[in-house]
Amino acid sequence: MESQTIQNLKTRLIQEQERLNKQIEQLEDTGLDDSLADSTSELSRYDNHPADLGSETFERSKDFALRGNERLLLSKVERALEDIAAGTYGYCKKCGNPISEDRLEAIPWAGTCLSCQEEDDRPDPFPRPLEEEILETPFYRTFLDRENEHRESVGFDGEDALQAVLRWGSSDSPQDIPGSHDYKSLYPDSEEHDGIVDPADRIPTQPRSKR
Template sequence: MNPLTERQVEELKQLLLEERRQLQDHFEREDADGAATASETASTGELSAYDNHPGDLGTETFERERDMAIDERLDGQLEETEAALDRIATGRYGICEICGEPIPFERLEALPAARRCVAHASDTLSEARPPEEDVMTAPPSGAGSGRRANAGRFDDADAWKTLEDYGNASDTVRTDRGANDPALD
């Protein structure tokens, strides 16, 4: 049922093997470096964070979190690559897991680990809601009603226009004290 030729499958397998090698190299280099497992104070070279301003370690914290997110993404990519190689071994490669139709060679050439045809590619997005929603409470009834009740009142959005209508400070002072006040001259 798979319209891919043996040559095409072999070409795609080589792409997958190269991708797997690159991803494994990334993780091996990271393990050898040991930066991911080092404590924050060890990775920065600081003996203590107590004498530093909290913002001093902000960049380091950001960098570590970014690296962790990249590693998580690359780990998922490695799993997808391994799964595609398993599909090649079992003869299920190049078949959409939703409709069972063949995935065109061009799509597989662009995304060798693709599991679905273009028509079902958007089905990969999870409909699951974030776990935080399970513990969040609903807003109280009437939330936002105060905003609607105060519609049209001064909200600082037109502050410059409002101030412009009143003039500047020297105009106000001269009006209040009079034009003959020597302190103003």
Template structure:
């Protein structure tokens, strides 16, 4: 990368750094470090206006998330400026090849070329469960035992016991669900028995 182009990226990164620092300061000055009760103006956290306090709590959490995200980007910008000083700016940290200018124009603090970024993301999506889970006993190990030769009470059974009383899901969150009774998996599966016939009592047989 020629010197003029490198200086253009330095100027852009310095400008972005200044904007990020201003945004972080603005969020910090909004009272994010003060107790929520004082910021909201409520006399107590336990009053008749729980919805108002809930809205304030949501806004506080959103501000913290935005500030933390800006801090992460600021660190990436500072690292990119450091790479410019060291002469390693514009090179992929994974394969060592040059990062295309189009990518640097879009993300000036990028550390990976597009191909390496896509490969890393693909590996993270297909990551298997840790092999240690097969050796660790519940409650620390995996207890959903579908597909395994086990008839014991597992995590799926526990979930079904509580899910039938309701959850945060709604029918629109589950494909094919038409009512709230359909929003958890295998709702018709017998609970506490292996086969449906095990649920029959003496009275059921006599009535038949």
């Protein structure tokens, strides 16, 4: 990217930074950090019906959302200015490829290329609650094994319960399950060793006869 183009984008970023700082300052000057009781000149809200303060509560939440959005955008602008100073501006943070000039002209603070951004914006077809990322046994979803081995539970979990039920049969046949060859492999991870570590553990032990 030409130095003149980078300089023009830097000028736009500085102007955007000044605008955002001014916008945040204006929002905070309206008493955003004051309590709702102070802003409405009410001694207490307990003697009022909740609907009496509906408009005030909505406006307060809207101002909080606007300030949060401006702060988020400001952080992206400041990060772009830091990248210009470091000489890494214009490269995707995910794949490392150059970001097109057209995209930077439209969004000077863009940190990813168009393809990576589209991948991030693509909705998850099977979304799960965010709290599941930090839950541990026995509270997290145990239907499937975890990708990280250190988080897999060796106890009887949801997947083991499903396997125990499906061992007695289901309406599926081997032709319905890819990779299945008989009726004994019609459930997830049917090749797992049940209650043993090695196939040799299935060999019964017999006491050695006395000579």
